Amino acid sequence: MPLNPVISKLSGKLVVLASASPRRLEILSNAGLRFEVVPSWFKETLDKSLFKHPCEYAVETAKQKALEVAQRMPFKHLKTPDIVIGADTVVTVDGLILEKPTDKQDAYRMLSRLSGKEHSVFTGVAIVICRDKNSSVTDYKVVDFYEETKVKFAELSEEMLWEYINSGEPMDKAGGYGIQALGGMLVEYVRGDFLNVVGFPLNHFCKQLGSIFNSPPASPAHKIKRDCDEAWTLVNKTTNGDVELLENVKDDSLTSVQEQNVMGLEFAKCNRQDVPHSIISLLDGFKVSKTLFTASKLKVFDVLNTPGGLTLEEVAGQINASLLGTERLLEAAVSLGLLERVRQEEISVYRNTEQASRFLVTDSPVSLHGYILHCNDMVWPLFSHLESAVREGTSQHERAFGKKKEDVFQDVYYSKDEVKIRFMDAMHSIARVTGKDLATAFDLSCYKTACDIGGCTGAMAYEFTKAHPELSVTIFDLPQVIEMRRHFQPKENDERVSFVAGDFFKDDLPKADLYILARVLHDWSDEKLHVLLSKLSKMWTPGCGLLVSEILLDEERRRPSRALLQALSMTEGKQRSTAEYSALLDKHGFTLKHVKHTDNLLDAMLFVKEEQNDKRTLLGCSSASIETAELE
Numbered sequence: 001m002p003l004n005p006v007i008s009k010l011s012g013k014l015v016v017l018a019s020a021s022p023r024r025l026e027i028l029s030n031a032g033l034r035f036e037v038v039p040s041w042f043k044e045t046l047d048k049s050l051f052k053h054p055c056e057y058a059v060e061t062a063k064q065k066a067l068e069v070a071q072r073m074p075f076k077h078l079k080t081p082d083i084v085i086g087a088d089t090v091v092t093v094d095g096l097i098l099e100k101p102t103d104k105q106d107a108y109r110m111l112s113r114l115s116g117k118e119h120s121v122f123t124g125v126a127i128v129i130c131r132d133k134n135s136s137v138t139d140y141k142v143v144d145f146y147e148e149t150k151v152k153f154a155e156l157s158e159e160m161l162w163e164y165i166n167s168g169e170p171m172d173k174a175g176g177y178g179i180q181a182l183g184g185m186l187v188e189y190v191r192g193d194f195l196n197v198v199g200f201p202l203n204h205f206c207k208q209l210g211s212i213f214n215s216p217p218a219s220p221a222h223k224i225k226r227d228c229d230e231a232w233t234l235v236n237k238t239t240n241g242d243v244e245l246l247e248n249v250k251d252d253s254l255t256s257v258q259e260q261n262v263m264g265l266e267f268a269k270c271n272r273q274d275v276p277h278s279i280i281s282l283l284d285g286f287k288v289s290k291t292l293f294t295a296s297k298l299k300v301f302d303v304l305n306t307p308g309g310l311t312l313e314e315v316a317g318q319i320n321a322s323l324l325g326t327e328r329l330l331e332a333a334v335s336l337g338l339l340e341r342v343r344q345e346e347i348s349v350y351r352n353t354e355q356a357s358r359f360l361v362t363d364s365p366v367s368l369h370g371y372i373l374h375c376n377d378m379v380w381p382l383f384s385h386l387e388s389a390v391r392e393g394t395s396q397h398e399r400a401f402g403k404k405k406e407d408v409f410q411d412v413y414y415s416k417d418e419v420k421i422r423f424m425d426a427m428h429s430i431a432r433v434t435g436k437d438l439a440t441a442f443d444l445s446c447y448k449t450a451c452d453i454g455g456c457t458g459a460m461a462y463e464f465t466k467a468h469p470e471l472s473v474t475i476f477d478l479p480q481v482i483e484m485r486r487h488f489q490p491k492e493n494d495e496r497v498s499f500v501a502g503d504f505f506k507d508d509l510p511k512a513d514l515y516i517l518a519r520v521l522h523d524w525s526d527e528k529l530h531v532l533l534s535k536l537s538k539m540w541t542p543g544c545g546l547l548v549s550e551i552l553l554d555e556e557r558r559r560p561s562r563a564l565l566q567a568l569s570m571t572e573g574k575q576r577s578t579a580e581y582s583a584l585l586d587k588h589g590f591t592l593k594h595v596k597h598t599d600n601l602l603d604a605m606l607f608v609k610e611e612q613n614d615k616r617t618l619l620g621c622s623s624a625s626i627e628t629a630e631l632e
Ligand SMILES: O=c1[nH]cc([C@@H]2O[C@H](COP(=O)(O)OP(=O)(O)OP(=O)(O)O)[C@@H](O)[C@H]2O)c(=O)[nH]1
Pocket: 018, 019, 020, 021, 022, 023, 024, 039, 040, 044, 065, 087, 088, 089, 090, 100, 172, 173, 174, 177, 178, 179, 180, 183, 197, 198, 199
């Protein structure tokens, strides 16, 4: 009886390992698997920024490696494999994904980053099941998963580092080390599957095979949970015992947890069914937010924006807080991946992670600081009255702030400049983080003038003029906003950006070729929006465009949960799907031409009005080079 009955089930099948890694070959052949090796030609060049989490990147690369071999073999090798196995190993530290070093300097950079710290090793694995439909068509079904192992490195001296690099061992290994050989000497501890670090999570692989090949025949379809994303793969056992993988079906239970995984928060592991990981992550969500808010409010990330980092005592002194409290805050921030703690000459110092330096330091060009303070000071109090909001179906401004919300800039409560500036700073933050993606979402080369309705400080407008040298942008916003914008002067002066004061519900809008409504529509009811859209429709001249930017809900209104969570504290507005925005605008003659999901905080839609004989609208800007969903 072989150790693993599943492995024996594969005997008689053509199993292919799509990998050149000698370690994977060794691990699988030691387990008794019989297979051929056909290294994949797939280049590991996927854009890492497109993946929410490193495990997704590793899984997708593994999938592409395996599929490349599965598709090549029938033509180049003149045989179709039954099963192709692909894998990809990456190391993650400080929010970075490390693969194999490109040269010695690269290995040095990787290893010195790992020195004295705990990091994660993810191996993504894809099992491609091939089935000949007929002599010329093969059907491929993919089951994929990943495994994470934590590894802690000892402090490495320069001498050790270079000695190890000069041994030549780092060069073909993820993260620049081989734990199974000399690299083992650098490691203080390993938490999780050791073989996963070496390049193949054998135990998890066998479990996965077991799920595929040992599904009880009683029920027609069985769910196999994939560890990395929210898809289930349905496995159907046919009467002759063969396995048939049906299409992926979405499962709700994991989504909110994954979306909640900001920076270092650990991914919920789904393979232990007896532990409520996802619920625990949800439970702790408020603590995570409040840790970020407090560290931002106390300007911890500004204080730590120094090259060498600071000791606990130095941070506590600079933020004027107790030693014990500061230590707890810094340690929590380290655990969330916002800060790192390193040993320098026998003392521990704290420093910002790269993400913190980029997004949390106040004067960074893409700082979220203003938005974070808005969440702390304005949104948090509203959420502490969520139960009443749900019972009453109303906004909780009165309970939270002692005043009903009319309009941020018209209500007495908001008359304080400080409150207005904080609100504007929040909008300014979001505009700076999303501006470039929105400005480049579509080909806007046929527009020469734009009007950013409710454009606040002009941060979005500056991104549009930067991206389009021919474009001038007018910001149209309330007089109070225009007055206060002097607090947000841009670094560079751009004469193509101008400001006009007015109320978009009451006053005439400036004339423009392109109107921009970024983060405006979700705030208002359909009835109110009809006022604005009718006005816009009347202003419209042939060839005009309307760029709407919002968080777009999917058609079933289930994701992203960020949009639905935001709606919980909204006053009269509502979050809408692409189709709902399209229907709303259609009533005023606007036709949705393109949609772009930016993978940033806001998505974008481009509307036009197609009037007969309007050649410029129909033939206007080219969209050939742009990745958008064509909606015609
Ligand atoms: O401790 C160790 N960590 C990692 C390794 C080896 O590193 C590589 C990881 O690279 P990748 O996943 O891209 O796989 P390749 O080697 O390029 O082969 P493919 O053909 O599958 O692309 C992997 O070989 C691990 O075994 C190690 O040895 N020790």
